[in-house]
Amino acid sequence: MTATTPVRLADALVRAAGGPGRELPDALDAIGLDAAAATAVTDLVARCGLPANPDEAVIGVAVLHRGERVDYLLRLARGAEVRSERADERAEAPCRLVxxxxxxxxxxxxxRPPLPAGTHRLERLDDWFMTNGDPQDPFRIIESYMKATSTVLAAVSSAGRDLNALAARHVADKWGLWHWFTPHYDRHFSRLRHEHVRVLEIGIGGYRDPDVGGGSLRVWRDYFTRGQIFGVDVFAKNGLDEERIKTVRGSQDDPEFLRALAAEHGPFDIVIDDGSHINGHVLTTFRELYGHVRNGGFYVVEDLWTAYAPGYGGQATSSAGEGTSIGLLKSVVDALHYEEWTSPDEGADAPDHAASAVGLHVYRNIAFIEKGVNAEGRIPSFAPRTVDYY
Known part of the structure; x- marks a missing residue:
């Protein structure tokens, strides 16, 4: 196959992408990395909406095939068309999508419907962000790159695009730069999107600054068109309360506060723990609030990486255990199967959530516990408990 014009190249890529997956590598060999990447990146740039990042951002795009690589730099400035240029892989880009x-x-x-995640690798120069930010407004440079990255990735795939765009618009760190949560959120929350849900998020953002934060609350307000959104933070926050958003000040490590919160504003369809990420706090919050999630809803824990960070009460290990967020999730796997336990007391020591956890979905740094009735009955007694048919 020889594709000599942009139209024929694009058509060749469409045909290759729509064919059997086993034939795709050979089809791309025939087109060639340089030609295929140039066509795809040109189309990607054409699909990009007008950037909304406050300051110009440079996003690298690297494309790999059979050990070879081509690189591009994309320049994004607010309200201007995205510009691209071929570059050397050593060209500095604070963020590079590979x-x-x-x-x-x-x-x-x-x-076919695209994957919601797992389509790219991110290379990020963390030191660059530390040295190139404005000391008077250090978050501005991060906001620019979050929005710029979201603009590029929205052009690559439609998976979760609406929620991705909302996260970028409201500068919520659930998509772009270091977290990639929104496609997972969209996968699980889409069926509730137009319901009259009550959503509680622990952690409003902005740390001690009372005038910073609230991006995620606005994302959920816009995503759940009929939803009531509640936000909790240990620090005071100004100017966020409105018709469908209410904020409450309190500690997620205070059981009495959490019980009062649930009594006044619950039950909830969704609880999201994006708070301190201290492992002990995560366990306290789960213990007090999981029971206040309605059947059919979700309890979500973000930033599971802290289970491996001693500074957050995690463990310096490759297998986090009891007392950590990861340990909690491992216990949920057992709890899901409490009716199958063969301990002498036959499940008498099952945790309170065992009979209501019907699903556990774990992704990189985020987990969704699905609430429902977990009482299907154990495998029948006449099913052999020992293997006797070999």
């Missing part, structure tokens, strides 16, 4: 050519082509041109 794609396998096959993944990029399928995400952009495939006939």
């Amino acid at each position: 794609f396998e050519l096959a993944d990029l082509v399928v995400a952009m041109y495939g006939s």
